[in-house]
Amino acid sequence: MSLETLLSGKEMTETRKLFVIIALAAAFLLGSASTLAIQQYTQRIANKAAVKVVGVGIYKDLNFTVSVTEIDWGILEPGENRNVSAYILNESNVPLNLSMTTLDWQPVNASDYMTLSWNQEATVLQVGGYVDATFTLTLSDATPAFRNFSFVIIVIGSG
Secondary structure, three states: OOHHHHHHOOOOOHHHHHHHHHHHHHHHHHHHHHHHHHHHHHOOEEEEEEEEEEOEEEEOOOOOOOEOOEEEEEEEOOOOEEEEEEEEEEOOOOOEEEEEEEEEEEOOOHHHOEEEEEOOOOOEEOOOOEEEEEEEEEEOOOOOOOOEEEEEEEEEEEO
């Protein structure tokens, strides 16, 4: 007997119809919830980090035509390191000392399990000079199963 026949039958009371509808809705919702739980355990970490700059330009290419405004770290797993390269150009009229910091980690405890470093800390860039910088994101083996995380990278040229 189909659901439509069952619900339209004269022997079906309004209370029974309501019960059948509620039971079907509950079965659907429970099935969806268990599917979400399974997917949650199979997710890897995805991220895009925004990049702010002070006194310098950050570019993807040596022609300095494609600016880096965010870094897509891709999908990461606990214990993994990922490198991303970019060109840092001194766009000011004085030599600049490079430094880098991060802020606005989401979730707020993400920085307890991962660190960002780079190979150009304290480098002095002459006017019009550039360097090939490598940013390295390192995840602890104990990194919890974040579905997503984000943070802001700030590259500073001071001089």
